[in-house]
Amino acid sequence: MIKSILIANRGEIAIRIAKTAKKMGIKTYAFLTHEEPNALYLESADEIIDVSAEKFTNIFMDVNRIVECAVENGVDAIHPGYGFLSENPYLPMECENKGVIFIGPSHVHIEQMGNKGKARELAIKCGVPVLQGSDGTISTLDEAKQVAEKVGYPVIIKAVAGGGGKGMRVVLTKDDLAKMYKAAINEAKSVFGNGAVFIEKYITKPRHVEVQVLADKHGNVVHLFDRECSIQRKHQKLMEEAPSPALSAEMRQVLGNDAVKLCQETGYYNAGTVEYLVEGDAHYFMEMNTRVQVEHPVTEAITGIDIIEQQIRIAAGEKLALKQDEIQINGSAIEFRVNAEDVQADFSPTTGIVEELTFPEAENLRVDSGFTSGKVIPACYDSLVAKVIVTGNTREEAVAASDALLESVKVRGIKTTIPFFRKVLTTGAFVSGNYFTDFIQTELDQLHYEQPDEQLAGAILALQAYLEELNSIGDSSLGDKEMNPWKMKQVLK
Amino acid sequence: MEKTKYIVVNGKPVSIEVEEGKMVSINEQASSPKITKLSGREYEIVLNGKTIRGEVLKLKQNTCQILVNGNTYTFNIETEKSFKRAQKLAETMKETKLRLLAPLPGVICEVQVEKEQPVKKGDTLLILEAMKMQNEILSPMEGIITEISIKEGENVLKDQVLIEITPIS
Numbered sequence: 183m184i185k186s187i188l189i190a191n192r193g194e195i196a197i198r199i200a201k202t203a204k205k206m207g208i209k210t211y212a213f214l215t216h217e218e219p220n221a222l223y224l225e226s227a228d229e230i231i232d233v234s235a236e237k238f239t240n241i242f243m244d245v246n247r248i249v250e251c252a253v254e255n256g257v258d259a260i261h262p263g264y265g266f267l268s269e270n271p272y273l274p275m276e277c278e279n280k281g282v283i284f285i286g287p288s289h290v291h292i293e294q295m296g297n298k299g300k301a302r303e304l305a306i307k308c309g310v311p312v313l314q315g316s317d318g319t320i321s322t323l324d325e326a327k328q329v330a331e332k333v334g335y336p337v338i339i340k341a342v343a344g345g346g347g348k349g350m351r352v353v354l355t356k357d358d359l360a361k362m363y364k365a366a367i368n369e370a371k372s373v374f375g376n377g378a379v380f381i382e383k384y385i386t387k388p389r390h391v392e393v394q395v396l397a398d399k400h401g402n403v404v405h406l407f408d409r410e411c412s413i414q415r416k417h418q419k420l421m422e423e424a425p426s427p428a429l430s431a432e433m434r435q436v437l438g439n440d441a442v443k444l445c446q447e448t449g450y451y452n453a454g455t456v457e458y459l460v461e462g463d464a465h466y467f468m469e470m471n472t473r474v475q476v477e478h479p480v481t482e483a484i485t486g487i488d489i490i491e492q493q494i495r496i497a498a499g500e501k502l503a504l505k506q507d508e509i510q511i512n513g514s515a516i517e518f519r520v521n522a523e524d525v526q527a528d529f530s531p532t533t534g535i536v537e538e539l540t541f542p543e544a545e546n547l548r549v550d551s552g553f554t555s556g557k558v559i560p561a562c563y564d565s566l567v568a569k570v571i572v573t574g575n576t577r578e579e580a581v582a583a584s585d586a587l588l589e590s591v592k593v594r595g596i597k598t599t600i601p602f603f604r605k606v607l608t609t610g611a612f613v614s615g616n617y618f619t620d621f622i623q624t625e626l627d628q629l630h631y632e633q634p635d636e637q638l639a640g641a642i643l644a645l646q647a648y649l650e651e652l653n654s655i656g657d658s659s660l661g662d663k664e665m666n667p668w669k670m671k672q673v674l675k
Numbered sequence: 676m677e678k679t680k681y682i683v684v685n686g687k688p689v690s691i692e693v694e695e696g697k698m699v700s701i702n703e704q705a706s707s708p709k710i711t712k713l714s715g716r717e718y719e720i721v722l723n724g725k726t727i728r729g730e731v732l733k734l735k736q737n738t739c740q741i742l743v744n745g746n747t748y749t750f751n752i753e754t755e756k757s758f759k760r761a762q763k764l765a766e767t768m769k770e771t772k773l774r775l776l777a778p779l780p781g782v783i784c785e786v787q788v789e790k791e792q793p794v795k796k797g798d799t800l801l802i803l804e805a806m807k808m809q810n811e812i813l814s815p816m817e818g819i820i821t822e823i824s825i826k827e828g829e830n831v832l833k834d835q836v837l838i839e840i841t842p843i844s
Binding site (some may be wrong): 265342528633639642 | 693708720748778805808809
């Protein structure tokens, strides 16, 4: 039994975990850090562990300190959320050493799947299709040349330790191979401390489709169908939908079964995600994520299953109560990641005070937000502010409802990715469901939605504000003055 | 009646004539947009039969920042005389060197230029990792790199000087 959980994360996912824990009658603990002493997630936890005096450490990356805090407070289990240490094998290892339950897989599974080379070999062993490529890692340029010739250009060189879109180099032609091979190894060494790489065939126009799985410690595995995540910039997802509009009923079954097979063969337990590249009716294993994903709500929306609850039950050693034939797809859901980013400046991050953040309320809308009005977005974490999940009985219905809902989100103080989503929602390739990972580069003429004449209206409004200001000069209402008192000292001298 | 002509600039200049505090022409065509104040800083404008909502984010001297549909635009409000002055100033500014500052605190991942290297507007100068994103820092002008004040792997603070570019004269 798990009676208390230490949430080793922040932002919306910390709030998300606390919500399910509360529902299950589990007490939650959260970290108060010096970076975000007034963060919203602190309000969702039952108990606060104040580590704000530790100004030189990032608690969310400190395995020993996290487990130490769990032990000191007599907490039963640790939930890592996503990012930070969620896929670091040392956290479950240290948990095991100190007798704390880790809500996730064993360190062995994290190591297997965290190494892209090993994961690929496992997939081959389990009979899950992979892209044509090298047998194991590549150690010389000659070997790289041979493999590239065999599979044909373009190819991709991947660091075995890579992740999050890093440690990959695409080689379009033979002439680039030597340069890219060197660059990939150097990057892998400097970023991941492991220079091992392998080569795969590169698909130029794939779709990114992933399958959500749940596996318990007793060998039971089910899948919760698929998610489409092809809308990405720099290999980071921005929007996801479930189910994928790309799959036929047969393919859906094949992708799901392959994901289940991979978990069964490896004895995996926890929630997990098997990612594939899909081209036409072929699918290829890409990697497996051994944590809860940012985009898990779209799967929850169509299956009605609380994935965090399942993670907790699995960690506690319970048997899965879900049977594959009882899990159905019900409707369609789209998630929009509202990030603090300036889309007009090519998605550059923005920070600062969220002056206002209000979401509409509707039955077809779920909002998982890490912030409210008055909170501050710090520069030291990622840019995710909130996730807006829109559901419909059909995909058409969800797409049609999304624009009006996004338009009525009120945000002031920061810029967000909402103008980008409104642009996507008016783009034919997205509306028809026929889009690929190169969507942003090939389908959009500009990154943000713009209403006709909005710039002209802006100019008129700017002049209006200026004229109003001119008129109000001499008005008694202009009584507010600001002055720096140090200045007065200067004047008085 | 005396008309005052204003030129509102954000890239493309828009000329607007004002008579007795009301706008009467836009880009030399008679037009009186209907402007309704919704709340403190929010307005609704009816223009060419379309309703557009906008918000005044900031007004300082003659610079005004406007938010429309989540997009921001910064306008300078000029009279005909000050517009000419601004244009002249812009000409001169083209010949002054530019120090590029860090827009956010972060880590320099990659410096893609060398000292004395000529760059064009839009060339990638360096990559700054901030908020888990690799951000390309592009050259805002054509010129020669005259100073590189940072190294790969270095942590930088907001507004720290990164690179100095001198225009080719």
